[in-house]
Amino acid sequence: MEFKPTTKQNRIEVVDALRGFALLGVLLANVPYGNSEAIQTASDPALTFLYHLLIDKKFITIFSMLFGFGFYIQMTRAEEKNISFQPYFVKRMLLLFLIGVIHSFLFWNGDIIMSYAFGGIFLLLIRKLSNKALMILAVVFNVFITGIIFIGNSSLGWSEYSYDFALAAEQPITQSFLRYLEINWITSPWTNFLNDMPLTLAFTFGNMIIGMLLGRIDFFRLPEKLKTLTNWLIGLGLTIGLASSYILHLIFTGALELDIPQLWVPFVIIAGMLLQSLSYISIFLRLYRSERVKKVIGFFNPVGKTALTNYLMQSVFYLLIFFLCLPGLHLFGKITQGETYTLALVLFGLQSLISSLWLRKFPQGPVEFLWKKLSYKNFSHLRLYQKTKNTKVKATLTIAMILLGSFFVHAQDRIASKVMFKSGEESIEGILIRPNMQNNTPAVVFQQGSGPHAFDGYEKEAWGPHKFYIEDVLLEQGYAVLYCNKRGLGNSSGNWRQNDFYGRAKDAYAAITYLKSLEFIDPNRIGISGHSQGGWIAQIVASEHDDIAFVLCLAGPTIGVQAQVDDNDRSRFICEGYTGDKLDKKIEKRKRALVKSANLGKNSGLIGSAKHWYLIHDYTNEEELKALRCPALFLFGEFDINVDPQININLLNTLFDYEIPKNISYKVMPKGNHGFYKVENKCVEWDTATKNGFDPEFQNEIRQWLKEL
Structure with a gap:
């Protein structure tokens, strides 16, 4: 007797819908979000709270349980027909692992498929255990082993990474697909197996065991007979589960620190997470029993029936819509958290529509077809096209994507080119923007603020004051602008986290030296500018070298x-x-x-x-400020929550005994924030501020100051 794939008649419809529902949660949990200060909104804290409370880890838990349930169904069908199940399933898991490898290393390293294939092999070893033994094993893996590994990794230093975490910040914004693949490999959980995978594999395997148990007790087929159990699961999930998720939110937002007396907390959080996920399943099953509600949530069925294809397509969406390494919309870091979630919902709706259209002609998704075709010995039962065995497959599916944004074209003439120069043993990547083709062009080297902000694409990465003062002021005044990727970002070598301020200043002066080597740059008119932390760097460079034409500090502190x-x-x-x-x-x-x-x-x-x-x-900069000899302009925002103007101006006055040298001037921009947008007070979020507009007086102040040099 041959082992045939699941047919339309013997599928459990609610499980398909539930699998589609879980995929929506997975999409919302994984959709890339830039989290840049420039796009933060007043609703972000609430969205983050709801994400931790309702989404984070819950849906991938459901997805894992459903994988275990699928294993149980296939095993049961094989036993009913006296078919050797083990060789078939091992082959199936090896093929699934291969699909996961391709997905993880060519698309997105957050892949879960390899973990399922890995755990699936071990399901074979425990498939004949009693329900009680499986329950104990699930608790051991899901709660105790997972909790111990979590504590060990986070508190006891079990996981030590050899790569810089700044790579994760670089990955979505690099413009090179080869660089994207390189970072994908370096940061992959499977490449860093001992650091990352024990926790994932233990938790995933425990969830699979729960899925097997749910299959054994007919949880999905006959939920009405288990009303008492589902009542308990719903009650515990909406109380203990939500409370645990709230604690998780406190930990992730830094409001709660896990010291030794709180080491019991991770075990409670994991148990609560399982209860919350099971409550979601129970509520979904009850809702699906209502024909009226079923028509609405039946929207999830097509996605669930083609779950593997749709899971993989979500990663394709990430690459084409968010990341910068391939041609696409490049929305990472450019839309708000709320807009990101809205876009994810639109993408899921598109997946449901496409899946529905596909299933009108084909019984399964394209990836499912290939996977199952390679898994089953007899291929005659697997027909991609439903009408007849002899019908040749002639079908094409066109996916039309509506552009959600447009690319802006700079109105003014400019010449932009990437450059590389040496700073000691390191190679630094820069982007040089010229306003014209004239010789004797003055120039400015720009230093960005803190964090892993790579400027490997001028039009895509410039934000806030960078964009406005470069485009609308300096280029207009005839200055060329060179700004550089920090060490380890973009194509720069090294590691910016190993670089202190004096190291950054060394790199900045190397940029100035490079500009001096260009015949079209006036070597006597090269200044340095910095925003926020970059202001400290600009001060160091100007204090150490007497060939700096000027310093322009934008929200750059004078205090340490x-x-x-x-x-x-x-x-x-x-x-x-x-x-x-x-x-x-x-x-x-x-x-x-x-x-x-x-x-x-x-x-x-x-x-x-x-x-x-x-x-x-x-670091304190008093000596650097005292050593400044070139003209220096310090611009502050009245309502800058990061750099308070009065504190910094008071430091200048105190440092120079209230006789600030004539080469140093400062100005407070009324109602300006850290990015020189007009706001009503310090507490206004960035996104709200940007809607009020950039302060034109900020630009005028720079124009006037440059003209007087």
């Missing part, structure tokens, strides 16, 4: 790093509603955390955020 961070934290906590003793306690807690981070960075060999913080936390 620790003082600036303390000021920023105080302002941020006040905006969050803290006052009095609660405010003081919050600030002290934050200071203690920063001290711990610096100590961790000092004692750890890992090159991460703690190490970088250790390298820069005690």
